[in-house]
Amino acid sequence: MSKRLPHHFPVELSIVIPLLNEAESLPELTRWINRVLSQHGLTYEVILVDDGSTDSSWSIIEELSDIDTHLRGIRFNRNYGKSAALNVGFKAAEGRVVCTMDADLQDSPEELPELYHMIVEGNYDLVSGWKRKRYDPISKTIPTKLFNGVTRWISGIPLHDFNCGLKAYNQRVVKSIEVYGEMHRYIPVIAKWAGFRNIGEKVVQHQERKYGTTKFGLERFVYGFLDLLSITFVSRFRRRPMHFFGTMGTLSFVLGMLITLWLVGEKVYLALHNIKSRDVTSQPLFFLALVAVVVGMQLFLAGFLAEMIQLNGPRKNQYLIREKLNVI
Numbered sequence: 651m652s653k654r655l656p657h658h659f660p661v662e663l664s665i666v667i668p669l670l671n672e673a674e675s676l677p678e679l680t681r682w683i684n685r686v687l688s689q690h691g692l693t694y695e696v697i698l699v700d701d702g703s704t705d706s707s708w709s710i711i712e713e714l715s716d717i718d719t720h721l722r723g724i725r726f727n728r729n730y731g732k733s734a735a736l737n738v739g740f741k742a743a744e745g746r747v748v749c750t751m752d753a754d755l756q757d758s759p760e761e762l763p764e765l766y767h768m769i770v771e772g773n774y775d776l777v778s779g780w781k782r783k784r785y786d787p788i789s790k791t792i793p794t795k796l797f798n799g800v801t802r803w804i805s806g807i808p809l810h811d812f813n814c815g816l817k818a819y820n821q822r823v824v825k826s827i828e829v830y831g832e833m834h835r836y837i838p839v840i841a842k843w844a845g846f847r848n849i850g851e852k853v854v855q856h857q858e859r860k861y862g863t864t865k866f867g868l869e870r871f872v873y874g875f876l877d878l879l880s881i882t883f884v885s886r887f888r889r890r891p892m893h894f895f896g897t898m899g900t901l902s903f904v905l906g907m908l909i910t911l912w913l914v915g916e917k918v919y920l921a922l923h924n925i926k927s928r929d930v931t932s933q934p935l936f937f938l939a940l941v942a943v944v945v946g947m948q949l950f951l952a953g954f955l956a957e958m959i960q961l962n963g964p965r966k967n968q969y970l971i972r973e974k975l976n977v978i
């Protein structure tokens with residue numbers, strides 16, 4: 651980490667910027683941020699998180715921070731991904747409002763003051779940018795529409811552009827949530843599950859990438875969808891896995907038992923009436939019953955194990971407490 655700033659004043663706004671190989675953009679980006687924010691008289695810090703760049707990004711950050719006291723830097727030893735970069739940026743941020751933006755000059759710093767005011771005066775927990783007019787190739791814009799539709803539907807959050815890099819948060823939000831894996835696409839969803847429901851949206855300007863290339867390929871949509879499933883699943887059932895696995899397991903087991911009873915009953919009935927019948931094992935239903943019983947047991951067992959792990963895990967009773975009154 652680069653040297654700490656001697657803050658003599660409370661920081662009103664922190665800007666967290668994850669970056670991977672964005673050397674060409676950095677001087678222009680920091681200059682632009684400074685120009686906009688100095689006009690608005692906000693006290694601010696810019697936290698540049700170098701996510702394992704292999705170009706000269708870090709030495710440029712060091713150079714820039716010699717002349718710019720607003721800059722702070724964190725450098726990963728290797729590439730961990732945008733979520734990890736945001737997460738450490740959030741931990742380090744001191745501002746009352748924390749904004750994030752991409753480093754590639756696609757997001758405009760001109761939006762920062764308005765985002766800040768929406769959090770402070772509009773009382774939002776989180777405001778997400780919406781790139782209504784995008785300057786990206788069509789191979790990206792169409793799947794993105796689909797992705798946003800599905801996320802809106804599953805999460806119940808009416809945002810148009812979940813993955814927008816430009817977002818603003820009340821400090822309470824970023825200090826309470828954990829962004830891991832590839833979950834940066836779902837920060838509004840994570841925030842909502844953590845109880846921060848006051849989520850706003852602001853239409854923001856978007857530019858074409860000026861330097862370098864995109865760091866995410868088409869695999870983003872596959873991973874993104876799987877992440878959405880796991881985040882929905884985990885937030886619902888993390889503290890009570892048995893409710894999910896137990897229900898599924900019981901259903902499957904009961905189905906298997908019913909089929910077995912049917913098979914046995916049928917066999918007995920036919921035998922009593924001296925009707926010749928097929929072997930039980932030569933009937934498809936027999937195999938269905940077998941599979942259903944075994945799968946049911948497995949699911950039940952998985953739920954049981956998950957429950958035991960959950961009980962012994964370090965976070966078993968970690969709930970977010972917002973305020974306390976006469977309680978230490």
Ligand code: UDP
Binds near residue numbers: 756864
């Ligand atoms: N980024 C990062 N780590 C990664 C990939 C990307 O910090 O592993 C940064 C990247 O440098 C940029 C931001 O995340 O500042 C968004 O990436 P990009 O512009 O490539 O995504 P796109 O705009 O194409 O969605």
Ligand code: MG
Binds near residue numbers: 754756
């Ligand atoms: Mg970009």
